[in-house]
Amino acid sequence: MADSKTILIAEDSSVILNLTKKILELQNYKILTAKNGGEVMKQVGSNKIDVILMDLNIPVKSGMECTREIRKSENKQIANIPIIAVTGNANNYSMEDFKEAGINAYLPKPLDFDMLVQTVKQYTAE
Template sequence: MATTKKVLVAEDSSVIQNLTKRILQAQSYHIFAARNGRQVLDKLQQESFDIILLDINMPVMDGMECARQIRALGDSEKSATPIIAITGNAPNYSMEDFKLAGINEFLPKPLDFDRLVELVKEYTS
């Protein structure tokens, strides 16, 4: 049997974080949570993830800066982790902005959870 894929959900909204967690756990993913970009980087120091779901607007360190720092990590496996941005401010960013920060895809809020599951499956298979 395949190993359970590890998903890091970085989201400061506990409602969105809990919904995302429940939906992905139902798909047999192992979920880890962070509330800001600094916590994401701290967790990446300790372990690897198969994908990171990254809110763009978070306290302490926003998702764009966090993505840039992930891509700059010295560990080539961790720096290549797929990143899906989650944002309520999609009109403020272009796909080019996301790509320059190292983000693979983005999902606007309110989240389409079917699309979220689809993207997580795509990037972790």
């Protein structure tokens, strides 16, 4: 593996954030974190990110709002970052909502870590 891929984890639960971070670090990913939508937008603006794991229920700006904002970016590299939605209450959203917002994939909570690794690999493969 050449240089490691950078994953942004947007998650307001420290427990889930730390577990997810550890699992992905074991796969040699570089991890950035954001505890709210404002931090997500800051990270996206100042780092090259390969995949975003986006909790939909983060404070300041929801994951859906952040996704829409990222998709509208003038910078094509930012606008095209794969976004994997992570949520415990997906019942509030349909696959259409996800598609409309520009979400590439969806993982339900509680997270299945094998599925997480597999999905991230799928979106970071060259």
